[in-house]
Amino acid sequence: MAGALAVVRAFVAQAGLGRDPAERLAIIVEEWVANVVEHGAPAAGSRIGLRLAWEGGLVRITMTDAGQAFDPRGATFEAPNLERGGGAGLELMRAWSRVAAYGRRAGRNRLVLEMPLG
Numbered sequence: 001m002a003g004a005l006a007v008v009r010a011f012v013a014q015a016g017l018g019r020d021p022a023e024r025l026a027i028i029v030e031e032w033v034a035n036v037v038e039h040g041a042p043a044a045g046s047r048i049g050l051r052l053a054w055e056g057g058l059v060r061i062t063m064t065d066a067g068q069a070f071d072p073r074g075a076t077f078e079a080p081n082l083e084r085g086g087g088a089g090l091e092l093m094r095a096w097s098r099v100a101a102y103g104r105r106a107g108r109n110r111l112v113l114e115m116p117l118g
């Protein structure tokens with residue numbers, strides 16, 4: 001997780017993003033990585049890839065992982081899990097970004113999100 005957030009901080013500094021979009025970007029990345037680790041069951045030692053790009057008024061977030069196949073476009077959200085204090089991360093991701101692409105190849109998920117800056 002720390003590595004992914006370091007990538008976000010470096011990108012935010014280079015792109016000069018304001019506080020609100022920077023915080024939304026960090027939460028989106030953090031939630032996705034946490035979900036991959038907690039629910040995706042990736043093989044021990046596998047890596048999560050993260051690439052960020054600023055493209056015409058939006059941030060393009062590309063993440064890859066070796067967890068179980070999971071296309072967030074078809075996932076449903078019933079309610080937060082009050083017992084463990086989680087469950088809303090996917091809804092935050094959907095509120096602040098849109099899925100531009102999802103695919104799975106050679107045992108890896110590839111998710112591309114677009115987060116508008118305006």
